Amino acid sequence: MTDLPQAAVEALDAFTQASGWEQRARLLMQWGERLEPLSESERSDANLVSGCESHVWLVGVPHAGRWHFRATSDARLIRGLLAVLLARVNGLDAGELAAVDMADWFSRLGLSRQLSPSRSNGMTAVLRRMRELTG
Structure with a gap:
């Protein structure tokens, strides 16, 4: 897929x-603040992503075959990483998401060197x- 969603652009x-990294870290924090909030009921064990050191909750809803995800974390940097991941995947169909x-x-964002193995x-x-969720 060559066309990126507008948020990804x-x-x-x-x-x-x-x-540099300092500017990117600030941007990550700012992007993390933009995440759509999850309700207390959405912050349930059923929506908790296993395999993350920090708590990460994820919900996804299909709209006309395209997926819209919302996520949050208890860690600020992770919220930023989630925000840029959501920018990349929201609005895709299951096949596009798989790719x-x-x-x-x-x-491409210049963030890979700063991603620790656990992140x-x-x-x-x-x-x-x-x-x-899309399968």
């Missing part, structure tokens, strides 16, 4: 213009859970 523009290369996405594993777990 905006993320790519913002993060590629950042001059998303998360490592490439974070690399990378956590984001992989989130994407895997999204694919389970």
